[in-house]
Amino acid sequence: MVDITSQLIMYPIIxxxxxxxxxxxxxxxxxxxxxxxxxxxxxMLSIAICLLSLSxxxxxxxxxxxxxxxxxxxxxxxxxxxxxxxxxxxxxxxxCGLGLLVAIFSYRYMEVDTGLDKYYGLxxxxxxxxxxxxxxxxxxxxxxxxxxxxxxxxxxxxxRKYRWEAVEAGFKYxxxxxxxxxxxxxxxxxxxxxxxxxxxxxxxxRLSLAQAKLSPSAVPSxxxxxxxxxxxxxxxxxxxxxxxxxxxxxxxxxxxxxxx
Amino acid sequence: xxxTAQVQTVYMVAVVVLIAVGLYxxxxxxxxxxxxIGIEILTSAVNLNILVMGLGDSGVDALAQSMAVISMSIGxxxxxxxxxxxxxVFRHYKTTDIRxxxxxxx
Numbered sequence: 090m091v092d093i094t095s096q097l098i099m100y101p102i103i104x105x106x107x108x109x110x111x112x113x114x115x116x117x118x119x120x121x122x123x124x125x126x127x128x129x130x131x132x133m134l135s136i137a138i139c140l141l142s143l144s145x146x147x148x149x150x151x152x153x154x155x156x157x158x159x160x161x162x163x164x165x166x167x168x169x170x171x172x173x174x175x176x177x178x179x180x181x182x183x184x185c186g187l188g189l190l191v192a193i194f195s196y197r198y199m200e201v202d203t204g205l206d207k208y209y210g211l212x213x214x215x216x217x218x219x220x221x222x223x224x225x226x227x228x229x230x231x232x233x234x235x236x237x238x239x240x241x242x243x244x245x246x247x248x249r250k251y252r253w254e255a256v257e258a259g260f261k262y263x264x265x266x267x268x269x270x271x272x273x274x275x276x277x278x279x280x281x282x283x284x285x286x287x288x289x290x291x292x293x294x295r296l297s298l299a300q301a302k303l304s305p306s307a308v309p310s311x312x313x314x315x316x317x318x319x320x321x322x323x324x325x326x327x328x329x330x331x332x333x334x335x336x337x338x339x340x341x342x343x344x345x346x347x348x349x
Numbered sequence: 350x351x352x353t354a355q356v357q358t359v360y361m362v363a364v365v366v367l368i369a370v371g372l373y374x375x376x377x378x379x380x381x382x383x384x385x386i387g388i389e390i391l392t393s394a395v396n397l398n399i400l401v402m403g404l405g406d407s408g409v410d411a412l413a414q415s416m417a418v419i420s421m422s423i424g425x426x427x428x429x430x431x432x433x434x435x436x437x438v439f440r441h442y443k444t445t446d447i448r449x450x451x452x453x454x455x
Contacts (some may be wrong), residue, residue, distance in 0.1 A: 229416050236423045243430050253441040257453045258432045264384060267427055268375065271391045274420065275368075278395060282402030282414070 097149060098171045100142040100157040101181065101220050108135035109213035116206035128194050131180045131208045136216065137188045143185060147178045148308070157226060172290060180223040190214040208248060215241035226317070228287040232270070239266050250341030265324050273321025279314035283307070353406055360401040367394035381438060381445040385431045392424035 119127045150156055160169040203245045216236025225231035247259025281287050374387025403413020403453045442449050
């Protein structure tokens with residue numbers, strides 16, 4: 090029997106990925122219908138549906154605090170598992186809300202550009218990656234969604250490839266962030282080597298069971314693996330903050346120039 | 350058991366060597382293409398490490414194999430985006446020397 094509540098976890102990811110996948114077809118349909126704004130409306134609609142499913146999901150979270158779902162019925166330690174509590178839904182709502190705002194602002198801001206089907210497709214996969222990171226129940230799944238987010242992000246940074254700033258920033262961002270992701274994957278592989286699973290809850294259970302038997306030399310290696318994961322995921326976060334500060338600084342200078 | 354541990358040790362040394370080569374490529378080389386190659390060497394090293402960690406008496410664990418395959422495909426995606434950006438960098442700067450990419454500053 091299919092558990093509808095646990096399947097609800099998949100809906101935001103399925104809706105966004107499907108919309109991203111059909112975006113080239115929507116472009117062809119637009120040309121036939123002579124209606125040039127279909128992809129924008131599809132993007133906003135899919136993010137709105139995603140927000141609606143998140144609000145339903147939030148009501149379904151039980152009192153003990155979490156919901157879980159396994160992809161294609163494969164249970165841990167082998168299957169891909171999603172794990173959702175109130176904090177993950179909170180983060181997913183933030184990602185979707187910001188994505189919806191970006192889609193609304195892009196309606197006018199991006200109208201001078203071409204290839205907007207790719208732009209909106211990338212925006213949707215970016216949001217999917219972020220939601221997947223919030224929902225991931227195992228470390229490798231987390232890495233896969235992280236990379237989905239990163240690859241969309243590199244492409245979006247260098248979307249206006251006719252400008253040198255976009256290309257230079259995109260390449261620098263790619264090199265920095267990819268090295269970080271590889272370091273994180275190395276840490277994940279060490280965790281896998283120690284526990285023979287990448288499921289976070291399974292790792293926690295096995296660690297608590299093995300705590301008494303751990304040799305003194307094994308403890309630093311586990312700290313090393315955890316440190317690699319944290320240090321690996323940090324550069325991408327730093328890039329985001331860097332970009333936010335750079336943008337705010339440029340805005341401030343622009344405003345000052347206009348006022349003076 | 351002893352044999353598996355020995356094989357694991359040999360491959361782990363290979364992983365460390367590959368990581369060192371990849372990091373050297375990224376840090377020391379000035380060509381964008383060599384930097385992309387360095388990233389790919391690092392990705393391959395980590396994929397090899399996943400397989401080494403899944404190595405048991407009856408061969409490599411199925412979970413490790415699936416993780417390595419997915420990781421390889423992600424690595425290919427990153428290489429494709431990186432190479433596309435290298436082409437665009439060449440169009441704008443007429444060179445693939447990383448030292449020339451210094452126009453973007455605070």
